[in-house]
Amino acid sequence: MLTDVRAYLLERPLASLNDIALHLRVPPEVARELCAVWIRKGQLERIDCANGCDRCQLCQGPPAEFYRWRAAAVSK
Numbered sequence: 001m002l003t004d005v006r007a008y009l010l011e012r013p014l015a016s017l018n019d020i021a022l023h024l025r026v027p028p029e030v031a032r033e034l035c036a037v038w039i040r041k042g043q044l045e046r047i048d049c050a051n052g053c054d055r056c057q058l059c060q061g062p063p064a065e066f067y068r069w070r071a072a073a074v075s076k
Contacts (some may be wrong), residue, residue, distance in 0.1 A: 001026075005034045006043075006069070014047065014068040023040055035067050
């Protein structure tokens with residue numbers, strides 16, 4: 001499943017936790033733990049968006065967490 005997370009995030013600039021969970025067909029808690037492994041390896045970045053954040057276009061709804069594969073990590 002770790003390689004599935006990696007492949008999914010390499011295909012897009014970023015993805016929400018819910019999108020990752022839906023793609024893997026697992027509960028969000030499981031998807032979060034899988035992402036945590038890649039974060040510990042320094043290859044994935046977590047982006048928390050609070051409700052009402054106006055600094056980006058991601059926060060259109062309730063608070064959410066997004067994940068982005070680090071560009072420098074792609075070549076590893």
